[in-house]
Amino acid sequence: MTDSIRVTGGAPLTGEIRVRGAKNFVSKAMVAALLGSTPSTLRNVPDIRDVGVVSALLRLHGADVNYDVESGELTIDPTALTKADAANIAEHAGSSRIPILLCGPLLHRLGEAVIPDLGGCRIGDRPIDFHLEILQRFGAVVTEHPDGLHLSAPNGLRGIKYRLSYPSVGATEQLLLTAVMAEGITRLDNAAVEPEIKDLIDTLQKMGAIISVDTDRSVTIEGVGRMHGYDHTALTDRIEVGSWASAALATGGDIMVLGAQQRHMGMFLNVFRKVGGEFDVVPEGIRFYHPGGELHSIALQTDVHPGFMTDWQQPLVVALTQAKGLSIVHETVYEKRFGFTDALVAMGAHVQLFRECLGDKECRFGQLNFKHSAVISGPTPLTATEITVPDLRGGFSHLIAALAATGTSTVHGIGIIDRGYEDFRGKLAALGATVE
Numbered sequence: 001m002t003d004s005i006r007v008t009g010g011a012p013l014t015g016e017i018r019v020r021g022a023k024n025f026v027s028k029a030m031v032a033a034l035l036g037s038t039p040s041t042l043r044n045v046p047d048i049r050d051v052g053v054v055s056a057l058l059r060l061h062g063a064d065v066n067y068d069v070e071s072g073e074l075t076i077d078p079t080a081l082t083k084a085d086a087a088n089i090a091e092h093a094g095s096s097r098i099p100i101l102l103c104g105p106l107l108h109r110l111g112e113a114v115i116p117d118l119g120g121c122r123i124g125d126r127p128i129d130f131h132l133e134i135l136q137r138f139g140a141v142v143t144e145h146p147d148g149l150h151l152s153a154p155n156g157l158r159g160i161k162y163r164l165s166y167p168s169v170g171a172t173e174q175l176l177l178t179a180v181m182a183e184g185i186t187r188l189d190n191a192a193v194e195p196e197i198k199d200l201i202d203t204l205q206k207m208g209a210i211i212s213v214d215t216d217r218s219v220t221i222e223g224v225g226r227m228h229g230y231d232h233t234a235l236t237d238r239i240e241v242g243s244w245a246s247a248a249l250a251t252g253g254d255i256m257v258l259g260a261q262q263r264h265m266g267m268f269l270n271v272f273r274k275v276g277g278e279f280d281v282v283p284e285g286i287r288f289y290h291p292g293g294e295l296h297s298i299a300l301q302t303d304v305h306p307g308f309m310t311d312w313q314q315p316l317v318v319a320l321t322q323a324k325g326l327s328i329v330h331e332t333v334y335e336k337r338f339g340f341t342d343a344l345v346a347m348g349a350h351v352q353l354f355r356e357c358l359g360d361k362e363c364r365f366g367q368l369n370f371k372h373s374a375v376i377s378g379p380t381p382l383t384a385t386e387i388t389v390p391d392l393r394g395g396f397s398h399l400i401a402a403l404a405a406t407g408t409s410t411v412h413g414i415g416i417i418d419r420g421y422e423d424f425r426g427k428l429a430a431l432g433a434t435v436e
């Protein structure tokens, strides 16, 4: 598959596509299967690069993984786990941050784990300090080696009381995957409560875990001695759904997204409506369309759940370039998530970045020289240009911009988009886009 495509914009995206399981849940549920003493089955799994990467990592550790693209069914048999070395893990992990989440399960099953240097999109520093602190609090011993971090649990893993200074999704998952079989009770305060986390908790509960989530973002887990496999259907990828919805707005289109689930999209749907989009929730999914007329500018702040998700921001900003007036976006989750706007400006958008917090929420990046607020003035016609994709969500946003622009754009580095958007080439074709 070539890494560049030519996109001819100017036509509305119209038609029907299906979105399958959530990238940011499926990879974690696959890791959770290692905790089971019997095989697990995960359904509605999308054919994306991240699934391939995690499958390779699990096979590297001796698990048997089988995936049927057609049915979306993935089975994992974790009964014959073995150790793996950092070089192999690094080679298979590529730019994925998943290796750090393998620690808890591997420490429980094998008594040791290895973390090579981590990857992930360059949208900020992506530290793992919360993860390491949590693992050490459970009793893991972390030693730095030239090939990465080596972890062991000489005295086993015991339950902890821990409060996250920031409701980190990954750190919450780290704690859950370790606490479920740690000895005693674990309590986590200020946990992340994203729908993907809730699905992971449901999955762990199916395996035999005892977990409760309180209304104040606190989670209590009673460690159990043994867990078995699960059979679970992944929730739909709400980030991908939001990305296609923004594409409908930006191109004046009408897209039926089969599989979309309103209960995970509340804040997005409110914003989509405020900008001027229309949507119909039907049993099979959600239809997103531009009703004609003007789009309206808005003031928007990203936040942890139930706020407007940071991963929805980049595709929506493309639609905001077509809205009348000034829009203000304050990105409070990642410090460097507006890099993709350079390409939009090159196409004719009016976007200015600020280091101030342009929103009513105090933010960790205020006055730290991170340009994490954007002001977009529209509507501005976009013209085709040559683009190189910066990261996963920014890359999809560049595709949307190219589809909204007049003329033919060349987009390089689109392989990154395969990490999180299943068959996006086929979906674009189904929606009438002119791509080669």
Ligand code: EPZ
Residues within 6 Å of the ligand: 023, 024, 025, 097, 121, 124, 125, 126, 127, 128, 129, 130, 131, 132, 166, 167, 168, 169, 170, 171, 192, 194, 239, 310, 311, 333, 334, 335, 392, 393, 420
């Ligand atoms: C997950 O990343 C998702 N990735 C991200 O989606 C998503 O944007 C993010 O959660 C927020 O919802 C996966 O699930 C694979 P965090 P994660 O830990 O877990 C700081 C996509 O495009 N932090 O909630 O890495 C961190 O710097 C990706 O699908 C620490 O300071 O996100 C950031 O500012 C992009 N120390 C904030 O927390 C730590 O040890 C949020 O990060 C960990 C995180």
